[in-house]
Amino acid sequence: MATRFVQINMKAHDDSALGRFWAEVLGWGVDSEAPGVTNLEPLGFSYPDPSAVCIDLIARPEPKVGKNRVHLDLATTSAAHQAELVARLKGLGATLADVGQGDVPWTVMADPEGNEFCVLEPRPLYRDTGPIAAVVVDCADPAAMARFWDEAMDWTLHEVTAxxxxxxxxxxxGPYLEFVRTPDTKSGWNRVHMDVAPYRGDDPAKEEARLRALGASDPGIDQSGIHWRILADPEGNEFCLLSPR
Known part of the structure; x- marks a missing residue:
């Protein structure tokens, strides 16, 4: 048994407006499965497929507090493409952001609701990922996080450093999933988190038990009104275990 990384869940004050922004950024299509939910995926995409990690935007009233611990890195193909993309993003409503990055070759930005993301300088590693180069998770121990997610999902571990x-x-x-050591600690629930799903035919209760045995835990959230399960990884980052797909 294994899960697969199918989408990013992003909370939004205005899911429709923020969805339009990200659809323009990525060149993806927009749909809505219910009021307060905006779904983004590539045009012609058959969900789920590892060639892309989709985005669900969910309307929530809580304000954003502090830097998100999960963010997107966008790929570029040349220095000119990077500059053009940054300019286009500003025109769509994004702003430059300072998260203490200093003098780096990538550009840190924030979407219209303040969610941080990076526009990377061209890197050969990301030449075939699509518009999203990586989903990046801040953490205290990248190696431990990689061990957990390597066993939790059917993804391949490519590199581990300190x-x-x-x-x-x-x-x-598709994109990479990256864990980056950061000095800040998690505080409150994550406004952006991962959603994973078992394969069709797998038993979700058994998959939940397997994830718990690997180190997942209960985040202490009322789950009485939902049909999926919310768990937390070994550093307390919430993630959703969806129905088999």
């Missing part, structure tokens, strides 16, 4: 770790779909397509 300061970071990287996984990608075993099919070698």
């Amino acid at each position: 300061d970071g770790a990287r996984l990608r779909s075993a099919q070698g397509v």
Whole structure:
């Protein structure tokens, strides 16, 4: 048994407006499965597929507090493309952001609701990922986080160092999942988090038990009104275990 990384869940004050922003950024299609929910995926995409990690925007009233612990890195193909993308993003409503990055070759920005993301300088590693180069998770121990997610999902571990770790779909397509060592600690629930799903035919209760045995825990959230399960990884980052797909 294993889960697969199917989407990012992003809370939003205005899911429709923020969804339009990210759809323009990524060149993706927009749909809505229910009021207060905006779904983004590539045009012609058959969900789920490892070639992309989709985005669900969920309307919530709580304010954003502090830097998100999960963010997106966008890929570029040249220095000119990076500059053009930054300019286009500003025109769509994004702003430059300072998270203490100093003098770096990538550009840190924030979307219209303040969610941080990076526009990377061109890197050969991300030449075939699509518009999202990586989903990046801040953490205290990248190696431990990589061990957990390597066993939790059917993704392949590509690199582990003292300061970071990287996984990608075993099919070698789509974005990377990266864990980066940061000094700040988690505080409150994550406004952006991962959603994973078992394969069709798998028993979700058994998959939940397997994830708990690997180190997942109960985040202490009322789950009486939902049909999926909310768990937390070994550093307390919430993630959703969806129905088998």
